[in-house]
Amino acid sequence: MPISTRGAVLRESPGRYEVVDLELDDPRQGEVTVKLAASGLCHSDDHAATGDLPVGIHPFCGGHEGAGVVTAVGPHTPGFEPGDHVVFSFLPACGTCEFCARGLQNLCHLGATLLTGARADDPTSYRLSLDGRPVGQQCGISTFAEYTTASVDSLVRIDKDVPLELACLLSCGVPTGWGAAVNTAGVRPGDTVIVMGIGGIGANAVQGAAHAGASTVIAVDPVEFKRDTARELGATHAYADLREAADHARSVTNGQGADAVIVAVGVTGGEHLATALGAIRKAGTVVVTGLGSHRATDVPLRLNDLVLMQKSVKGSLFGEAAPGCDIPALVRLWRQGVLELDELVTTRYPLDEVAKAYDDMHAGRNIRGVLVFD
Numbered sequence: 001m002p003i004s005t006r007g008a009v010l011r012e013s014p015g016r017y018e019v020v021d022l023e024l025d026d027p028r029q030g031e032v033t034v035k036l037a038a039s040g041l042c043h044s045d046d047h048a049a050t051g052d053l054p055v056g057i058h059p060f061c062g063g064h065e066g067a068g069v070v071t072a073v074g075p076h077t078p079g080f081e082p083g084d085h086v087v088f089s090f091l092p093a094c095g096t097c098e099f100c101a102r103g104l105q106n107l108c109h110l111g112a113t114l115l116t117g118a119r120a121d122d123p124t125s126y127r128l129s130l131d132g133r134p135v136g137q138q139c140g141i142s143t144f145a146e147y148t149t150a151s152v153d154s155l156v157r158i159d160k161d162v163p164l165e166l167a168c169l170l171s172c173g174v175p176t177g178w179g180a181a182v183n184t185a186g187v188r189p190g191d192t193v194i195v196m197g198i199g200g201i202g203a204n205a206v207q208g209a210a211h212a213g214a215s216t217v218i219a220v221d222p223v224e225f226k227r228d229t230a231r232e233l234g235a236t237h238a239y240a241d242l243r244e245a246a247d248h249a250r251s252v253t254n255g256q257g258a259d260a261v262i263v264a265v266g267v268t269g270g271e272h273l274a275t276a277l278g279a280i281r282k283a284g285t286v287v288v289t290g291l292g293s294h295r296a297t298d299v300p301l302r303l304n305d306l307v308l309m310q311k312s313v314k315g316s317l318f319g320e321a322a323p324g325c326d327i328p329a330l331v332r333l334w335r336q337g338v339l340e341l342d343e344l345v346t347t348r349y350p351l352d353e354v355a356k357a358y359d360d361m362h363a364g365r366n367i368r369g370v371l372v373f374d
Contacts, residue, residue: 007145008354009059013051017354025127027074037164039143040065041369043266056116060136064090065171066143067164085160088171089323090139092153106318114139156327166341177204179319184287185260189213194261198226200368202264210234218245223364246279256281265290283310348372
């Protein structure tokens with residue numbers, strides 16, 4: 001029988017998250033139910049609230065960065081059992097589609113269903129309901145809820161001694177930022193890298209660039225405490241403005257510019273790409289991880305810069321991570337003291353303060369806010 005759970009939903013977009021009582025389906029074959037321990041407060045869920053990222057149905061229960069404990073397993077569903085500790089992957093990986101077979105699990109075909117709110121295999125079936133009405137699930141998982149039911153394609157088991165309040169960050173922010181530097185930008189020892197925007201993604205791009213051996217890692221953010229945090233995470237320099245950062249990059253590269261600029265601005269616009277393109281050297285790379293309005297098409301790039309200077313602009317989804325492989329690898333790096341997780345969490349909030357948490361994000365108060373469940 002369905003169980004009751006509290007969760008944060010959007011009744012409309014634009015809108016604000018409010019906490020309501022929901023009904024949650026029992027797990028079917030290939031699904032499990034998870035009691036959430038913690039959920040990261042990512043900007044992507046705010047894009048759903050503003051309407052920049054349109055969703056398929058309202059009400060819509062947010063959250064796509066979480067970790068918890070399995071409480072029930074669907075019939076004929078091997079590989080999981082009650083008591084398992086799990087991290088959600090906001091991008092599911094079926095393991096069998098064309099892109100999974102190519103090693104591009106972050107581009108799994110199941111991703112096409114993530115904003116519909118429905119089950120991937122049945123667009124008319126929803127795991128959550130409110131007063132008898134279907135409620136959409138963010139990325140098929142909805143981690144802004146005390147309990148959630150999800151496909152095993154969206155889950156990665158982890159060791160039980162890993163703190164779940166930290167492990168939740170491995171659902172999105174850490175792999176996305178780390179991978180943007182290590183995988184998409186291909187940072188190499190001795191490189192000069194600029195990271196634009198030091199939030200939950202950019203802070204980890206700084207860590208990834210430093211780990212990959214960049215000799216100069218320049219953080220850019222207008223908020224002073226974020227610049228200070230970036231230095232603690234491996235940035236060698238920090239500026240409030242990209243133009244200052246670009247000048248510094250040129251000063252240490254014989255006037256050439258950065259090898260890569262990673263754009264991790266919370267609301268990304270065409271002007272960010274244009275200034276980033278001007279900050280890289282010949283054959284340099286701009287990596288874009290931030291989202292903007294889905295309607296935006298105005299990207300004022302200089303075509304000759306791309307062609308005559310052989311520059312590249314690349315999108316990076318989930319840092320090109322393969323969740324089943326990369327999430328355990330990041331846990332190992334954390335154990336070895338290479339990857340910082342504690343330092344990423346600025347403020348912990350109860351579920352009832354989810355709207356306040358996003359106000360704090362807009363005000364620039366957090367690297368990453370985290371919802372903590374009882």
